[in-house]
Amino acid sequence: MRLATWNVNSLPARMPRVLEWLDRTQPDVVCLQETKITDAAFPHAALEELGYASVAAGDGRYNGVAIASRIGIEDVRRGFAGEPGFPGLEKRAIAATCAGLRVWSVYIPNGRSPDSPAFEYKLAWLDALRPAAGEEVAAHSALAVCGDFNVAPSDEDVWDPQAFTGSTHVTPQERAAVKQLLALGLTDVHPRALKGAPYTYWDYRAGMFHKGEGMRIDLVLLSDALAANVRDAYIDRDARKGTKPSDHAPVVVEVELPPQDGS
């Protein structure tokens, strides 16, 4: 099966690119983040025309996550137990089961700067995600936790570690939080490097995309057993090019699912 994750930075603004990308890429399941659209306005019908059923959790202006699947979508859960807010609960997590694969689409808070309340919120959010993810690891042998983690797991995942001194996304606390997630029994699937770099995000400003100044912050975490069945993983860098792109590129993973129980 082909699984993808993409921070689209507004689904309304990105619909032409998203539909074109789905048609070209043919993922079975895609996790979306920063949809920036209310549930009432979510374009279920346009996705259905391409064969995708979709579920969403969104408030409108900020955040928002969704999952689209052409192989079935059931047991939907929005948010998770103990999820903190800032100050109120935000729309940052949705889960569903697609043909036996438990899939989460998550959008971890940005954190703004290490000395801000938003950073404490980011760490608290990751702390709360851990037990919820642990329950999912225990309950589902085939599990994928996908999304924009707003953390570059290692120095290899940023274009210049020196440039990030004093910044979020690279701090020991954030990296420790991701490591603790992996310790639950999840594998960070490393996509093939493109042009020598594994980046999934490039700031719109200052021509950073064209200078190759990016970060790998969009991750696909697979349950360890499932990760052993990965056939390919890549970043669709072309999706960052052209007219009105998102500032993130999709990550695409080809993985062989084990036979489903009872099928």
Add this chain to the structure above:
DNA sequence: ATGTCGTGGACGCCACGA
């Protein structure tokens, strides 16, 4: 270059988040 996007309020720019 603190250099670009996207949203929404209130209407041609500004505040905010990323």
